[in-house]
Amino acid sequence: MFKHLLPSLLIGAAAAGFAAPAHAGNSDGSFQVKVLGTAVLPDGGITSVVTNTVGAPATSQSRATDSIVPTIAAEMFLTPNLSVETICCITPHDVRGEGPLNGARLVDNAIILPATVTLKYHAELGGGFKPYVGAGATHFFIFGEDVGTSAAALGATSVNLSNEWGLVVQAGVDLPLNDNGLGFTLDAKRYFVDTTASFRAGNTVALRTEHSLDPWVISAGLSYRF
Template sequence: MLKQVALIALLGMSASAMAGQWQVKVGASSLAPTEDQNVLANGAFTNVEASQEYGFTPSVEYFFNDNFSAELLLATPFEHDVTSNGTKIASFKHLPPTITAKYNFKNSTGFTPYVGVGATVVIPWDEEIVIDGAKLNADVGYGVAGQVGFNFQPADAKNWGVFADVRYADVKSELELNGNAIGDLEVNPWVYTLGYSYKF
Protein backbone atom coordinates (compact mmCIF):
# COMPACT_ATOMS: atom_id res chain seq x y z
CA MET A 1 0.00 0.00 0.00
CA LEU A 2 2.77 2.45 0.92
CA LYS A 3 4.56 1.66 -2.33
CA GLN A 4 1.40 2.57 -4.26
CA VAL A 5 1.02 5.83 -2.30
CA ALA A 6 4.64 6.78 -3.04
CA LEU A 7 4.19 6.03 -6.76
CA ILE A 8 0.98 8.07 -6.97
CA ALA A 9 2.69 10.97 -5.20
CA LEU A 10 5.58 10.92 -7.65
CA LEU A 11 3.25 10.79 -10.65
CA GLY A 12 1.18 13.65 -9.29
CA MET A 13 4.24 15.78 -8.79
CA SER A 14 5.43 15.03 -12.31
CA ALA A 15 2.09 16.07 -13.78
CA SER A 16 2.22 19.43 -12.03
CA ALA A 17 5.91 20.08 -12.69
CA MET A 18 6.90 23.72 -13.07
CA ALA A 19 10.17 25.27 -14.14
CA GLY A 20 12.12 23.64 -11.35
CA GLN A 21 15.65 23.46 -10.07
CA TRP A 22 18.17 20.68 -9.72
CA GLN A 23 20.18 20.02 -6.59
CA VAL A 24 23.20 17.75 -6.17
CA LYS A 25 24.02 16.45 -2.71
CA VAL A 26 27.30 14.86 -1.64
CA GLY A 27 27.12 13.01 1.64
CA ALA A 28 28.64 10.36 3.87
CA SER A 29 26.29 7.83 5.45
CA SER A 30 26.16 5.28 8.23
CA LEU A 31 23.93 2.33 7.33
CA ALA A 32 22.79 0.65 10.55
CA PRO A 33 20.64 -2.53 10.23
CA THR A 34 18.06 -2.91 12.99
CA GLU A 35 17.07 -6.57 12.63
CA ASP A 36 19.31 -8.87 14.71
CA GLN A 37 17.11 -11.94 15.25
CA ASN A 38 16.90 -13.51 11.80
CA VAL A 39 16.67 -17.31 11.77
CA LEU A 40 18.05 -19.15 8.74
CA ALA A 41 18.26 -22.75 7.50
CA ASN A 42 15.56 -24.10 9.83
CA GLY A 43 17.36 -22.85 12.93
CA ALA A 44 20.91 -23.77 11.94
CA PHE A 45 21.74 -20.05 12.19
CA THR A 46 20.02 -17.88 14.79
CA ASN A 47 20.28 -14.23 15.82
CA VAL A 48 21.55 -13.42 12.34
CA GLU A 49 22.33 -9.79 11.52
CA ALA A 50 24.21 -7.64 9.02
CA SER A 51 26.94 -5.30 10.23
CA GLN A 52 26.75 -1.50 10.42
CA GLU A 53 28.80 0.08 7.64
CA TYR A 54 29.75 3.48 6.23
CA GLY A 55 29.73 4.77 2.67
CA PHE A 56 29.71 7.68 0.23
CA THR A 57 26.15 8.55 -0.80
CA PRO A 58 25.63 11.22 -3.47
CA SER A 59 22.10 12.09 -4.55
CA VAL A 60 20.29 14.10 -7.21
CA GLU A 61 17.13 16.07 -6.45
CA TYR A 62 14.65 17.89 -8.68
CA PHE A 63 12.45 20.67 -7.26
CA PHE A 64 9.11 21.01 -8.99
CA ASN A 65 8.45 24.13 -6.93
CA ASP A 66 9.48 25.53 -3.54
CA ASN A 67 7.80 22.72 -1.63
CA PHE A 68 7.73 19.53 -3.70
CA SER A 69 10.76 17.62 -4.92
CA ALA A 70 11.92 14.12 -5.84
CA GLU A 71 15.30 12.78 -4.72
CA LEU A 72 17.29 9.82 -6.02
CA LEU A 73 19.85 8.49 -3.53
CA LEU A 74 22.87 6.74 -5.00
CA ALA A 75 25.89 5.21 -3.27
CA THR A 76 29.24 3.59 -3.60
CA PRO A 77 28.97 -0.13 -2.71
CA PHE A 78 28.45 -1.09 0.91
CA GLU A 79 30.08 -4.32 2.15
CA HIS A 80 28.56 -6.10 5.15
CA ASP A 81 29.56 -9.01 7.33
CA VAL A 82 26.73 -11.31 8.41
CA THR A 83 26.99 -12.83 11.87
CA SER A 84 25.12 -15.50 13.81
CA ASN A 85 25.32 -15.08 17.58
CA GLY A 86 28.33 -12.84 17.05
CA THR A 87 30.24 -15.21 14.76
CA LYS A 88 30.82 -14.27 11.12
CA ILE A 89 29.06 -16.68 8.74
CA ALA A 90 28.88 -14.71 5.50
CA SER A 91 29.48 -11.41 3.71
CA PHE A 92 28.00 -9.52 0.77
CA LYS A 93 28.18 -6.24 -1.12
CA HIS A 94 25.19 -4.20 -2.24
CA LEU A 95 23.90 -0.96 -3.72
CA PRO A 96 20.78 0.71 -2.22
CA PRO A 97 19.31 3.15 -4.79
CA THR A 98 16.34 4.93 -3.20
CA ILE A 99 13.82 7.42 -4.57
CA THR A 100 11.64 9.60 -2.36
CA ALA A 101 8.90 12.15 -2.96
CA LYS A 102 9.59 15.02 -0.58
CA TYR A 103 7.80 17.96 0.97
CA ASN A 104 10.10 20.87 1.86
CA PHE A 105 8.91 23.28 4.55
CA LYS A 106 10.14 26.41 2.75
CA ASN A 107 10.25 29.58 4.88
CA SER A 108 11.98 32.96 5.05
CA THR A 109 15.13 31.55 6.69
CA GLY A 110 17.94 29.45 5.26
CA PHE A 111 16.81 26.46 7.32
CA THR A 112 14.50 24.13 5.36
CA PRO A 113 13.20 20.95 7.04
CA TYR A 114 11.81 18.18 4.82
CA VAL A 115 10.05 14.82 4.95
CA GLY A 116 9.80 12.17 2.26
CA VAL A 117 8.41 8.75 1.41
CA GLY A 118 9.35 6.42 -1.41
CA ALA A 119 10.87 3.10 -2.37
CA THR A 120 14.28 1.43 -2.15
CA VAL A 121 16.01 -1.43 -3.93
CA VAL A 122 18.83 -3.55 -2.49
CA ILE A 123 21.05 -5.02 -5.21
CA PRO A 124 23.41 -7.60 -3.66
CA TRP A 125 26.40 -9.35 -5.21
CA ASP A 126 29.66 -11.09 -4.27
CA GLU A 127 27.93 -13.19 -1.61
CA GLU A 128 30.28 -15.45 0.36
CA ILE A 129 29.71 -17.96 3.14
CA VAL A 130 32.23 -19.60 5.49
CA ILE A 131 31.07 -23.14 4.63
CA ASP A 132 33.66 -24.68 2.29
CA GLY A 133 32.32 -25.48 -1.16
CA ALA A 134 28.93 -23.88 -0.48
CA LYS A 135 27.37 -21.21 -2.70
CA LEU A 136 25.28 -18.41 -1.21
CA ASN A 137 22.88 -16.31 -3.28
CA ALA A 138 20.89 -13.24 -2.16
CA ASP A 139 17.96 -11.99 -4.23
CA VAL A 140 17.33 -8.36 -5.08
CA GLY A 141 15.15 -6.85 -2.35
CA TYR A 142 12.48 -4.14 -2.56
CA GLY A 143 11.02 -2.03 0.21
CA VAL A 144 9.40 1.18 1.41
CA ALA A 145 11.59 4.07 2.57
CA GLY A 146 10.94 7.13 4.71
CA GLN A 147 13.08 10.23 5.17
CA VAL A 148 13.29 13.27 7.47
CA GLY A 149 15.97 15.95 7.51
CA PHE A 150 16.92 19.54 6.81
CA ASN A 151 18.97 21.66 4.44
CA PHE A 152 20.69 24.81 5.66
CA GLN A 153 21.91 27.53 3.32
CA PRO A 154 23.86 30.37 4.98
CA ALA A 155 22.78 33.90 4.08
CA ASP A 156 26.05 34.64 2.28
CA ALA A 157 25.98 31.40 0.24
CA LYS A 158 24.59 31.63 -3.28
CA ASN A 159 23.91 27.98 -4.08
CA TRP A 160 25.79 25.95 -1.50
CA GLY A 161 24.34 24.49 1.67
CA VAL A 162 24.75 21.71 4.20
CA PHE A 163 22.23 19.00 5.01
CA ALA A 164 21.54 16.18 7.43
CA ASP A 165 18.88 13.51 7.19
CA VAL A 166 17.76 10.16 8.50
CA ARG A 167 16.15 7.44 6.40
CA TYR A 168 14.48 4.17 7.31
CA ALA A 169 13.91 1.31 4.88
CA ASP A 170 11.77 -1.79 5.35
CA VAL A 171 13.71 -4.27 3.24
CA LYS A 172 14.85 -7.90 3.19
CA SER A 173 16.55 -10.35 0.84
CA GLU A 174 15.67 -13.98 0.18
CA LEU A 175 18.68 -16.28 0.58
CA GLU A 176 19.58 -19.54 -1.12
CA LEU A 177 22.34 -21.96 -0.13
CA ASN A 178 23.42 -24.31 -2.90
CA GLY A 179 20.16 -23.50 -4.70
CA ASN A 180 17.91 -24.23 -1.71
CA ALA A 181 15.93 -21.49 0.05
CA ILE A 182 17.11 -20.95 3.65
CA GLY A 183 15.00 -17.95 4.63
CA ASP A 184 14.97 -14.15 4.52
CA LEU A 185 17.66 -11.83 5.80
CA GLU A 186 15.76 -8.81 7.12
CA VAL A 187 17.93 -5.71 7.32
CA ASN A 188 15.51 -2.77 7.90
CA PRO A 189 18.27 -0.18 8.24
CA TRP A 190 18.46 3.36 9.52
CA VAL A 191 20.66 5.49 7.27
CA TYR A 192 22.22 8.62 8.80
CA THR A 193 23.70 11.13 6.35
CA LEU A 194 25.64 14.42 6.55
CA GLY A 195 26.86 16.38 3.56
CA TYR A 196 26.93 19.38 1.24
CA SER A 197 24.29 20.47 -1.28
CA TYR A 198 24.48 22.60 -4.40
CA LYS A 199 21.44 23.92 -6.23
CA PHE A 200 21.51 25.15 -9.82
Protein backbone atom coordinates in the same frame (compact mmCIF):
# COMPACT_ATOMS: atom_id res chain seq x y z
CA MET B 1 38.85 2.64 0.68
CA PHE B 2 35.55 4.43 1.35
CA LYS B 3 36.95 6.23 4.40
CA HIS B 4 39.82 7.57 2.29
CA LEU B 5 37.51 8.71 -0.51
CA LEU B 6 35.05 10.57 1.68
CA PRO B 7 37.20 13.58 2.72
CA SER B 8 38.28 14.10 -0.90
CA LEU B 9 34.68 14.05 -2.13
CA LEU B 10 33.54 16.56 0.49
CA ILE B 11 36.46 18.90 -0.18
CA GLY B 12 35.83 18.66 -3.92
CA ALA B 13 32.17 19.54 -3.50
CA ALA B 14 33.01 22.53 -1.33
CA ALA B 15 35.59 23.76 -3.84
CA ALA B 16 33.14 23.39 -6.70
CA GLY B 17 30.51 25.36 -4.83
CA PHE B 18 32.79 28.26 -3.91
CA ALA B 19 34.45 28.35 -7.33
CA ALA B 20 31.17 28.44 -9.29
CA PRO B 21 30.17 31.83 -10.73
CA ALA B 22 27.70 33.75 -8.61
CA HIS B 23 24.98 33.43 -11.23
CA ALA B 24 25.34 29.64 -11.46
CA GLY B 25 24.18 28.81 -7.94
CA ASN B 26 20.68 29.69 -6.78
CA SER B 27 19.14 28.90 -3.41
CA ASP B 28 15.76 28.66 -5.18
CA GLY B 29 17.02 26.70 -8.19
CA SER B 30 15.24 23.67 -9.64
CA PHE B 31 18.11 21.21 -9.10
CA GLN B 32 20.26 20.22 -6.14
CA VAL B 33 23.17 17.81 -5.75
CA LYS B 34 24.64 16.59 -2.49
CA VAL B 35 27.88 14.90 -1.49
CA LEU B 36 27.44 13.14 1.83
CA GLY B 37 29.10 10.91 4.35
CA THR B 38 26.64 8.13 5.18
CA ALA B 39 26.36 5.58 7.98
CA VAL B 40 24.33 2.49 7.02
CA LEU B 41 23.11 0.74 10.18
CA PRO B 42 21.12 -2.48 9.56
CA ASP B 43 18.45 -3.12 12.18
CA GLY B 44 16.97 -6.50 11.29
CA GLY B 45 17.56 -10.22 11.54
CA ILE B 46 16.16 -13.65 10.72
CA THR B 47 12.35 -13.60 10.52
CA SER B 48 11.79 -17.24 9.51
CA VAL B 49 13.67 -20.42 8.58
CA VAL B 50 12.43 -22.07 5.37
CA THR B 51 14.98 -24.89 4.97
CA ASN B 52 17.38 -26.18 7.62
CA THR B 53 19.12 -29.44 6.74
CA VAL B 54 22.29 -28.41 8.62
CA GLY B 55 20.53 -28.46 11.99
CA ALA B 56 21.08 -24.82 12.93
CA PRO B 57 19.53 -24.09 16.38
CA ALA B 58 15.92 -22.87 16.18
CA THR B 59 16.78 -19.69 18.12
CA SER B 60 19.68 -18.75 15.81
CA GLN B 61 19.87 -15.12 14.86
CA SER B 62 22.06 -12.94 12.63
CA ARG B 63 22.92 -9.32 11.99
CA ALA B 64 24.47 -7.45 9.07
CA THR B 65 27.43 -5.27 9.98
CA ASP B 66 27.36 -1.47 9.80
CA SER B 67 29.03 0.46 6.97
CA ILE B 68 30.24 4.03 6.38
CA VAL B 69 30.34 5.17 2.74
CA PRO B 70 30.26 8.29 0.55
CA THR B 71 26.90 9.05 -1.07
CA ILE B 72 25.79 11.30 -3.92
CA ALA B 73 22.18 12.55 -4.09
CA ALA B 74 20.44 14.31 -6.98
CA GLU B 75 17.22 16.25 -6.48
CA MET B 76 14.74 18.00 -8.78
CA PHE B 77 12.25 20.53 -7.39
CA LEU B 78 8.78 20.22 -8.91
CA THR B 79 7.53 23.21 -6.89
CA PRO B 80 9.21 25.32 -4.17
CA ASN B 81 7.99 22.77 -1.60
CA LEU B 82 7.99 19.45 -3.50
CA SER B 83 11.00 17.59 -4.89
CA VAL B 84 12.01 14.17 -6.16
CA GLU B 85 15.35 12.75 -4.99
CA THR B 86 17.48 9.76 -5.88
CA ILE B 87 20.75 8.57 -4.36
CA CYS B 88 23.82 6.71 -5.58
CA CYS B 89 25.98 4.58 -3.33
CA ILE B 90 27.08 1.02 -2.66
CA THR B 91 27.47 -0.34 0.84
CA PRO B 92 29.57 -3.38 1.87
CA HIS B 93 28.35 -5.65 4.66
CA ASP B 94 29.13 -8.94 6.35
CA VAL B 95 26.57 -11.11 8.16
CA ARG B 96 27.48 -12.44 11.59
CA GLY B 97 25.68 -14.91 13.82
CA GLU B 98 24.03 -13.98 17.12
CA GLY B 99 22.41 -16.04 19.87
CA PRO B 100 23.57 -19.70 19.63
CA LEU B 101 25.63 -18.71 16.55
CA ASN B 102 27.21 -15.68 18.20
CA GLY B 103 30.28 -14.54 16.25
CA ALA B 104 29.85 -17.03 13.42
CA ARG B 105 30.94 -15.74 10.01
CA LEU B 106 27.94 -16.49 7.80
CA VAL B 107 28.30 -14.13 4.82
CA ASP B 108 31.28 -12.01 3.78
CA ASN B 109 31.57 -9.07 1.39
CA ALA B 110 27.92 -8.60 0.42
CA ILE B 111 27.54 -5.38 -1.59
CA ILE B 112 24.19 -3.57 -1.61
CA LEU B 113 23.15 -1.05 -4.26
CA PRO B 114 20.00 0.61 -2.82
CA ALA B 115 18.28 2.14 -5.87
CA THR B 116 16.00 4.67 -4.17
CA VAL B 117 13.55 7.38 -5.22
CA THR B 118 11.67 9.57 -2.71
CA LEU B 119 9.12 12.35 -2.93
CA LYS B 120 9.95 15.10 -0.41
CA TYR B 121 8.01 17.99 1.15
CA HIS B 122 10.08 21.01 2.22
CA ALA B 123 8.83 23.48 4.85
CA GLU B 124 9.87 27.16 4.86
CA LEU B 125 10.68 28.30 8.41
CA GLY B 126 12.60 31.47 7.60
CA GLY B 127 16.29 32.27 7.55
CA GLY B 128 16.87 29.61 4.92
CA PHE B 129 16.10 26.81 7.43
CA LYS B 130 14.25 24.15 5.40
CA PRO B 131 13.29 20.90 7.15
CA TYR B 132 11.76 18.18 5.02
CA VAL B 133 10.06 14.80 5.15
CA GLY B 134 9.79 12.23 2.40
CA ALA B 135 8.81 8.71 1.42
CA GLY B 136 9.33 6.46 -1.54
CA ALA B 137 10.40 3.12 -2.95
CA THR B 138 13.68 1.25 -3.12
CA HIS B 139 15.10 -1.84 -4.78
CA PHE B 140 18.08 -3.50 -3.12
CA PHE B 141 20.47 -5.12 -5.59
CA ILE B 142 22.76 -7.45 -3.60
CA PHE B 143 25.85 -8.95 -5.19
CA GLY B 144 29.38 -10.19 -4.48
CA GLU B 145 28.40 -12.18 -1.39
CA ASP B 146 30.79 -14.95 -0.26
CA VAL B 147 30.29 -17.84 2.12
CA GLY B 148 31.70 -17.00 5.55
CA THR B 149 34.21 -19.37 7.13
CA SER B 150 31.71 -20.63 9.73
CA ALA B 151 29.08 -21.42 7.09
CA ALA B 152 31.72 -23.11 4.95
CA ALA B 153 32.68 -25.31 7.90
CA LEU B 154 29.06 -26.56 7.96
CA GLY B 155 29.33 -27.55 4.28
CA ALA B 156 28.01 -24.46 2.50
CA THR B 157 29.73 -23.88 -0.85
CA SER B 158 27.79 -20.83 -2.07
CA VAL B 159 25.34 -18.23 -0.78
CA ASN B 160 22.84 -15.91 -2.42
CA LEU B 161 20.99 -12.93 -0.95
CA SER B 162 17.95 -12.10 -3.05
CA ASN B 163 17.30 -8.70 -4.62
CA GLU B 164 14.12 -7.16 -3.20
CA TRP B 165 11.78 -4.16 -3.35
CA GLY B 166 11.02 -2.15 -0.23
CA LEU B 167 9.84 1.14 1.21
CA VAL B 168 11.75 4.10 2.65
CA VAL B 169 10.84 7.13 4.76
CA GLN B 170 13.12 10.09 5.44
CA ALA B 171 13.46 13.37 7.29
CA GLY B 172 16.15 16.02 7.29
CA VAL B 173 17.08 19.65 6.97
CA ASP B 174 18.87 21.89 4.46
CA LEU B 175 20.82 24.89 5.76
CA PRO B 176 22.28 27.59 3.46
CA LEU B 177 26.00 28.41 3.75
CA ASN B 178 25.97 31.28 1.23
CA ASP B 179 23.68 33.00 -1.29
CA ASN B 180 25.09 31.06 -4.26
CA GLY B 181 23.47 27.70 -3.66
CA LEU B 182 25.96 26.08 -1.28
CA GLY B 183 24.43 24.47 1.78
CA PHE B 184 24.74 21.89 4.52
CA THR B 185 22.44 18.86 4.78
CA LEU B 186 21.47 16.44 7.52
CA ASP B 187 19.35 13.45 6.45
CA ALA B 188 17.94 10.32 8.07
CA LYS B 189 16.25 7.46 6.22
CA ARG B 190 14.66 4.26 7.45
CA TYR B 191 14.40 1.43 4.94
CA PHE B 192 11.99 -1.50 5.19
CA VAL B 193 13.44 -4.28 3.02
CA ASP B 194 13.64 -8.07 3.34
CA THR B 195 15.93 -10.59 1.67
CA THR B 196 16.11 -14.39 1.37
CA ALA B 197 19.47 -15.99 2.20
CA SER B 198 20.07 -19.31 0.46
CA PHE B 199 23.09 -21.39 1.42
CA ARG B 200 23.88 -24.27 -0.94
CA ALA B 201 25.99 -27.36 -0.52
CA GLY B 202 26.78 -28.16 -4.12
CA ASN B 203 23.43 -28.04 -5.93
CA THR B 204 21.34 -28.60 -2.78
CA VAL B 205 19.84 -25.81 -0.64
CA ALA B 206 21.08 -26.63 2.85
CA LEU B 207 19.78 -23.54 4.67
CA ARG B 208 17.30 -20.91 3.52
CA THR B 209 16.23 -18.09 5.81
CA GLU B 210 14.10 -14.96 5.49
CA HIS B 211 15.70 -11.78 6.82
CA SER B 212 14.62 -8.22 7.52
CA LEU B 213 17.41 -5.74 6.74
CA ASP B 214 15.59 -2.50 7.71
CA PRO B 215 18.65 -0.21 7.93
CA TRP B 216 18.82 3.27 9.33
CA VAL B 217 20.77 5.46 6.89
CA ILE B 218 22.17 8.65 8.45
CA SER B 219 23.90 11.24 6.22
CA ALA B 220 25.56 14.63 6.53
CA GLY B 221 27.39 16.73 3.97
CA LEU B 222 27.33 19.55 1.44
CA SER B 223 24.66 20.52 -1.06
CA TYR B 224 24.70 22.73 -4.13
CA ARG B 225 21.49 24.10 -5.63
CA PHE B 226 21.26 25.71 -9.07
